[in-house]
Amino acid sequence: RESWASDSSDSVISSGSDSDSSLYKVILLGEHGVGKTSLARIFGGVEDCADAEEAGEGAGRRGAPPADDSQWLQNHCMKMGDAYIIVYSVTDKVSFEKASELRIQLRRARQTEDIPIILVGNKTDLVRSREVSVDEGRACAVVFDCKFIETSAALHHNVKDLFEGIVRQIRLRKDSKED
Numbered sequence: 001r002e003s004w005a006s007d008s009s010d011s012v013i014s015s016g017s018d019s020d021s022s023l024y025k026v027i028l029l030g031e032h033g034v035g036k037t038s039l040a041r042i043f044g045g046v047e048d049c050a051d052a053e054e055a056g057e058g059a060g061r062r063g064a065p066p067a068d069d070s071q072w073l074q075n076h077c078m079k080m081g082d083a084y085i086i087v088y089s090v091t092d093k094v095s096f097e098k099a100s101e102l103r104i105q106l107r108r109a110r111q112t113e114d115i116p117i118i119l120v121g122n123k124t125d126l127v128r129s130r131e132v133s134v135d136e137g138r139a140c141a142v143v144f145d146c147k148f149i150e151t152s153a154a155l156h157h158n159v160k161d162l163f164e165g166i167v168r169q170i171r172l173r174k175d176s177k178e179d
């Protein structure tokens with residue numbers, strides 16, 4: 001019931017529940033190697049990585065100049081999601097800084113919309129290589145006005161909470177719009 005696609009910088013999860021025919025597009029953004037594919041695979045895992053890479057390339061072939069594929073895809077993704085998961089690795093400060101950049105780009109692309117965003121610090125199992133503290137992550141989420149959670153895709157820790165959280169946020173906003 002779910003499908004996702006990813007390239008080096010973006011992953012997409014579409015999810016729908018049996019009681020609800022609507023599909024939600026949840027986009028995972030973040031630096032290469034932070035664990036987007038691993039997280040998406042735990043949640044959906046319907047399509048494998050090769051398909052996903054092809055989907056990314058296919059999207060590029062449909063109209064963007066090859067040199068700008070990733071930029072085009074990223075701009076496109078910034079506009080198509082119902083919700084966003086911005087992932088960094090707690091073992092990689094640069095990916096944490098990149099997450100802030102992505103949040104700013106997202107705000108620019110979707111200025112007036114109140115879209116759910118969760119900031120995710122992944123790879124908490126790599127305790128001794130940690131470069132970003134929980135407090136730094138939490139503080140960043142406060143500044144950027146989004147939810148925050150730390151996960152370990154390797155240990156499947158908090159991954160279920162992450163996806164339940166994003167679905168809850170989408171539903172909350174949907175319900176408040178319908179009232």
Ligand code: GDP
Nearest residue numbers: 032033034035036037038122123124152153154
């Ligand atoms: P992506 O480029 O953001 O999609 O990152 P991937 O999901 O491909 O993960 C990059 C690498 O990090 C892979 O070797 C994963 O096995 C590894 N990885 C992902 N999540 C975790 C995690 O929570 N803990 C550890 N130790 N490794 C992880």
